[in-house]
Amino acid sequence: MEQVEREFMDFDVVIVGAGPSGLAAACRLMQQAQDAERELTVCVVEKGSEVGAHILSGAIFEPRALNELFPDWTERGAPLTTPATRDEVYLLKDAESAQKLPNAFVPKPMHNIGGELTRYVISAGNLCRWLAEQAEQLGVEIFPGFAAQEVLHDDDGTVRGILIGDMGIGADGQPKDSHMPGMELRAKYTLFAEGSRGHLGKRLIGRFDLAKDSDPQHYGIGLKELWDVPADKHEPGLVLHGAGWPLDKHTHGGWFLYHAENQQVVVGLIIDLSYQNPYLSPFDEFQRMKHHPLLKQYLEGGSRVAYGARAITKGGLNCLPKMTFPGGLLIGCDAGTLNFAKIKGLHTAMKSGMVAAESVFEAIANGDEGGNELTAFAAKWEQSWAYRELDESRSFGPAIHKYGTVGGGAYNFLDQLLGGKLPTLHDTTSDHAALKPASEYQPIDYPKPDGKLSFDKPSSVFLSNTNHEEDQPCHLKLTDPELPIRDNLPKYDEPAQRYCPVGVYEVVEDEAGQPKFQINFQNCIHCKTCDIKDPAQNITWVAPEGGGGPNYPNM
Known part of the structure; x- marks a missing residue:
């Protein structure tokens, strides 16, 4: 394509991603501006078709950061309506039996009732929709349906904003009749809040060597379904967690089942992406898990209404990169602020955004014209309760x-x-490097889905409401297009066929009867698992045309 002249807009602060950290940062910035009676321009860019469309979390929510941000959140109508009322943890011994763990033996961070704070079963997507309303009332501009495609840098590398991806580029890379060049959003400071394995955050970590003093980051894949269940099986506020079956001793993870409002139950499985067996399919492990009697009793007779999956940045403090660089900050799961010991990250993500907002506003209020490294952030962050939480669970x-x-x-x-x-x-082995050759394992014979408790990938993709414009460049980039068949297939039986939770990657036969690596990018739900787990690190996820991807309801 020829070089195009781009329009631009100037802001004091641009925030990439309308998730908990980005929206909390936006709200806190404008609160400070109003308190100081100072004009401030803040823009939030969101690649989903609407705020909340790409948000997926458990979620049991601890409102500590929300209490600080909006002490009157009840009066403002925040969607926290179902307090956790009963909290149980189980070890699934096999496909039929389970052992309930005595409360005294459950690690304190995993307790969800008692103490000073009430925890709530919530929809993280609905929380973000509500936070966006608060942000807009404060004067924040939010642009959903626009994907941040590139970071704008000065000649010396300083971050000066972002470039919105072009709309209307065909699969051949050429502009279509509907082509609309992306706009530059320039800012004094840019906050990157893309969520786990953000594609711009990944580049920034590499460019500024932000992880040089950290352990390799570790991830999980979280799969989740939303069910409507009969009234006699519904107990609002019931919180169940567990581990064990169906995962073997070399595969780590755990499951959750929460009773939410409106006769709905959420059920999910988190699997560490440090697993070794290339034949393992996280999706199929999740589907067979639901047949365990402990979980089945709550789902049987109900109907599945939504499905999704998302990578989880779970390495904790040991893996947390430096969060500042000239002209911007990484916040939330783009950096890795989740407290996996609690199986919670919304509250710490929000707090990281609020601390970032306070550091940015302090600089701008003192006449800073942008482009500097906000070194004051590190001290403020390390003095926060969120940092202390991560420190306490660092191992x-x-x-x-x-x-x-x-x-x-x-x-x-x-x-x-x-x-x-x-x-x-410390764990200094990257997740992708943990995968072992297929020759050391036998293929796993997963049971066929019954269409009542367990389901196939196509029907699950349908329930994620995923959609991409088909005539656009594939957003899943292969550094070496021949590698999947040449190397991964003989050594690992090409694990992308199984680690992708929506069937994006397939090995099919071409016209000559030879294996061919096929990418069905239209199915992609932006979970980022391929970018993390590919053993050769040959797949790079980049943002597709804005508005594409899943459209989750109250997930």
């Missing part, structure tokens, strides 16, 4: 990776009793 993930679910749980329980006196553990 949680590495202990489970090293000693297994039970042994790691025991290590963390003992560390908790001793007030964090045990040595800090």
Whole structure:
């Protein structure tokens, strides 16, 4: 394509991503501006068709950050209506039996009732929709349906904003009749709040070497369904967590089942992407898990109404990169602020955004024209309760990776009793490097879905309401297009066929009867698993045309 002249808009602050961290940052910026009676221009760009369309989380919500941001959130109508009322943790021994863990042996961070704060079963998507309303009332401009495609840099590398992706580019890379060049959004400071494995955040971490003093980041894939269930099986506020079956001792993860409002239940499975067996399919593990009697009792007779999946940045403090660079910050899951010991990240993501907002506003209010590295942020962040939470659970993930679910749980329980006196553990093996050759394993014979409790991928994609303009360049980029068949297929039986939770990747036969790697990018729900787990790191996820992807309801 020829170089095009682009229009631009100037803002004080541009925020990439209308998730919890980005929206909390936007609200906090404008609150400070109003308190100081100062004009401030803040823009939030969201690649989903609407705010909340790409948001997927459990979620049990701890409103500590929300209490600080909007102390009157009840009067404002925040969608927190179902307090957690009963909290149970189980170990699934096999496909039929389960053992309930005594409350005294459940690590303190996993407790969801009791204490000073009430936790709530919520829809993270609805929380973000509500936060967006608050932000707009404060004067924030929100642009849904526009994907940030590139970072704008000065000649010296300083971040100066973002470039919105072009609309109307054909699959051949040429402009269509509907072509609309992307606009430059320039800013004094840019906050990147894209969520887990953000494609711009990934580039910034590499460009500024932000992870040089951190362990390799670790991820999980979270799969979730929303069910309508009969009234006699519904107990609003019931919170169940568990581990064990169907995962083997070398595959770490856990499941959740929450009773939400309106006779709905959410059920999900999180699998560490450090798993070793290339034949493992997270989607199929999730589907067969629902047949366990403990979970089946709540779902049987109900109907599945939504499905989705998303990567989870779960490495914790040991893996947290430096969050500042000239002209901007990484916040929320783009950096990795989730507290996996609590299985919660919304509250810490929001707090990271609020601390970033306070650092940015302080600089601008003092006459800063932008482009500097906000070194004051690090001290403010390290003094926050969110950072302390991450520090207290810094060994949680590495202990489970090293000693297994039970042994790691025991290590963390003992560390908790001793007030964090045990040595800090580290896991320095990247998730993609943990995968072992297919020759060391047997293929897994997953049961066929019954269409009542378990389902296939095509029907699941349908329930994610995923849609992409078909005539556009594929947003899943292969560094070496020959590698999947040449290397991954013989060594790993091409694991992309299985780790993708919506069937984007297939190995099919071409006209000559030879294997061919096929990418069905229209199915992509933007989970980022391929970008993380491909053993050769050959797949790079980039943002497709704005508005594409899933359209989750109250997920």
